[in-house]
Amino acid sequence: MELNEIKLIRKKLNMTQSQLAKLSGVSQSLIAKIEAGKLDPTFSKAKKIFDAISAVSKKNEMTASELMQKKIILCAPLESIRTVINRMKQYGISQLPVMEGNDALGLVSESTILDAILEGKHEKRAEDVMVEAPPIVDRNSNSNLVSELLKFYPVVLVADKGKISGLITKSDILQKVYR
Numbered sequence: 001m002e003l004n005e006i007k008l009i010r011k012k013l014n015m016t017q018s019q020l021a022k023l024s025g026v027s028q029s030l031i032a033k034i035e036a037g038k039l040d041p042t043f044s045k046a047k048k049i050f051d052a053i054s055a056v057s058k059k060n061e062m063t064a065s066e067l068m069q070k071k072i073i074l075c076a077p078l079e080s081i082r083t084v085i086n087r088m089k090q091y092g093i094s095q096l097p098v099m100e101g102n103d104a105l106g107l108v109s110e111s112t113i114l115d116a117i118l119e120g121k122h123e124k125r126a127e128d129v130m131v132e133a134p135p136i137v138d139r140n141s142n143s144n145l146v147s148e149l150l151k152f153y154p155v156v157l158v159a160d161k162g163k164i165s166g167l168i169t170k171s172d173i174l175q176k177v178y179r
Contacts, residue, residue, distance in 0.1 A: 006049060007035040013056050024052035064146055065139040067176055068158045068166030074099045075108060077127035084108055084126050095154055098130045102163055106130030109154060133157075139165060147173060 010020050010031075017035070021028040025048055026041075033039035034049070041049070075084050075096045084096060088110065095109035108130045116122075116129045123129050135149050136157045149156045150170050158166040 003034060003040070003046065004037070006031070006053070009053055009057075010035075013053070015056065020049065020052060023056065024048040062143040062176065063139065064137050064141040064143075064156075064158045064168060065160070065166070067143060067146060067172055068139075068168045069172055070166045072097065072099075072164065072167055075126045076100060077105055077125065077130070079126045080124060081113060081126065081129065085113065096126075097134065097155065097157060097164075097167065098126050099164070104133040104136060104157055104164065106133050107155065134167075136164070143173070 006020075010017070015023075017031040018028045021031045024031075026045055030039070030041065030045065031049070034041055073087065073091050073093060073096060075087065075098055077098050077100055087096065088094060094111075095107055097104055098106040098108055106127070108126045112129045112131055121128075134153045134155045134157055136159050137146060137149070139158050139160045141158075146156050146168055150168070150173065154169065156168045157164050158168060
């Protein structure tokens with residue numbers, strides 16, 4: 001975070017200069033001068049301001065439990081591909097975690113099934129076409145972590161005390177952000 005970003009971030013957080021000043025333990029006039037580019041604060045004053053912004057940002061950030069879908073549609077490793085495809089069609093989804101008990105073994109998606117077919121493989125079970133299991137985050141993990149993981153994985157599983165309690169896709173985040 002740079003000094004010239006303070007005003008923009010403060011406004012994104014819907015804070016006044018006075019509110020930021022109070023939270024950071026500095027004067028409102030100091031905030032105004034910094035935002036206007038008229039003053040370069042001491043390191044300790046800048047740190048107080050950035051710490052206050054960071055604290056407010058974290059309070060406003062959603063957690064995995066707020067983003068997740070609680071209804072987990074899944075499949076077992078020995079389920080037939082036909083059953084998996086029918087389940088995907090029934091629920092209008094494109095991927096299913098492969099679970100055995102509470103263990104995530106892998107992920108089956110339209111893409112993995114299609115890849116198997118295109119390679120001339122006529123696999124019969126979910127375990128034959130699944131890819132590695134998606135990452136699992138704690139229910140209190142922040143939305144930034146989940147968003148970063150979703151850049152590399154199609155789905156993120158959410159655990160509560162070691163038990164899978166939900167899942168998050170890119171679509172889930174977009175629906176929460178753009179209601």
